[in-house]
Amino acid sequence: AQSVTQLDSQVPVFEEAPVELRCNYSSSVSVYLFWYVQYPNQGLQLLLKYLSGSTLVKGINGFEAEFNKSQTSFHLRKPSVHISDTAEYFCAVRTTGGSYIPTFGRGTSLIVHP
Amino acid sequence: ETGVTQSPTHLIKTRGQQVTLRCSSQSGHNTVSWYQQALGQGPQFIFQYYREEENGRGNFPPRFSGLQFPNYSSELNVNALELDDSALYLCASSLLAQNTEAFFGQGTRLTVV
Numbered sequence: 001a002q003s004v005t006q007l008d009s010q011v012p013v014f015e016e017a018p019v020e021l022r023c024n025y026s027s028s029v030s031v032y033l034f035w036y037v038q039y040p041n042q043g044l045q046l047l048l049k050y051l052s053g054s055t056l057v058k059g060i061n062g063f064e065a066e067f068n069k070s071q072t073s074f075h076l077r078k079p080s081v082h083i084s085d086t087a088e089y090f091c092a093v094r095t096t097g098g099s100y101i102p103t104f105g106r107g108t109s110l111i112v113h114p
Numbered sequence: 115e116t117g118v119t120q121s122p123t124h125l126i127k128t129r130g131q132q133v134t135l136r137c138s139s140q141s142g143h144n145t146v147s148w149y150q151q152a153l154g155q156g157p158q159f160i161f162q163y164y165r166e167e168e169n170g171r172g173n174f175p176p177r178f179s180g181l182q183f184p185n186y187s188s189e190l191n192v193n194a195l196e197l198d199d200s201a202l203y204l205c206a207s208s209l210l211a212q213n214t215e216a217f218f219g220q221g222t223r224l225t226v227v
Contacts, residue, residue: 004156032214043118043204043218044157051214090156094214101170104156 002027002093006105014113015083021076021108023091033074034092034102035065044090050074061085086112117141118207120219127195127226135190135222137205145169146188147216148180149204157204163188164210192224200226 007022025031032051036044048059055067065076074091088109094102117140127133139146145164149157159172163182177193186207192199202223206216 034214041220043220044206045218046215049214092156100162101159101172104158106154106156 002029002031002095002103004091004093004103004105006089006091006108008108009106010109010111012111012113013081016080018079019077019081019085019110021089021091021110023074023076023105025072025074025091025093027072027093027095030096032094032096033065033067034094035059035063035074035076036090036092036104037061038088038090038107040087047076047089081110081112083112083114085110118205118217118219120203120205120222122222123220124223125225127224129195129197129226131195132191132193133195133224135192135203135205135224137188137190137207137219139186139188139205139207140217143207143209143217144186145208145210145216146182146186147206147208148188148190149206150174150199151202151204151221152198153201160190195226197226200224 003026005024013019034049035047048057050057050067058064088107090107091105092102119138121136147162148160151157161171162169166182179191181189202221204221205219208216
């Protein structure tokens, strides 16, 4: 079984500041990793995913994440945030084989202040 | 625009009642998954359907059941509603079960009173 821990329930930042949302995972087998964004009253939208290859993954809206196998982490970063980035962010993990069931973290609320 | 649509968007039911939620998958997608997202929590996997057959199930009781139709649209049925069933129910479709990208609908907000 796999699990995901999002270390911060809420991250407040000022507009144009950099931000990092932290995600750690636990799994006994190899995994795929994902970050999703959820705007109020909306479903989830995929920001980026790590399947294999380069550990630095670039996604939409200027976000990127780095897979660190030794630290079992997949932190999400953006160098300069906008007010419109205010949303809930979810990290998810799925094994590369067998069951296709993803496990989601509890989410991090990113609040961007003007 | 993801192409996945869910209905209704909001619903209020009384404890003990039954509810049916509907999902129309993105065109060409033969796999649909359902999730329950309680307030302040991440989505929890309920089950997945692939070509009209259940293809995996999370830790939910049998009163949560589903169907997938030949046009790949889907229903989630919940019997004997409990207060803790109040949540946002999300549907996600993908081209194949093993695909790593799924497209989510906007969800149905169910409130049980």
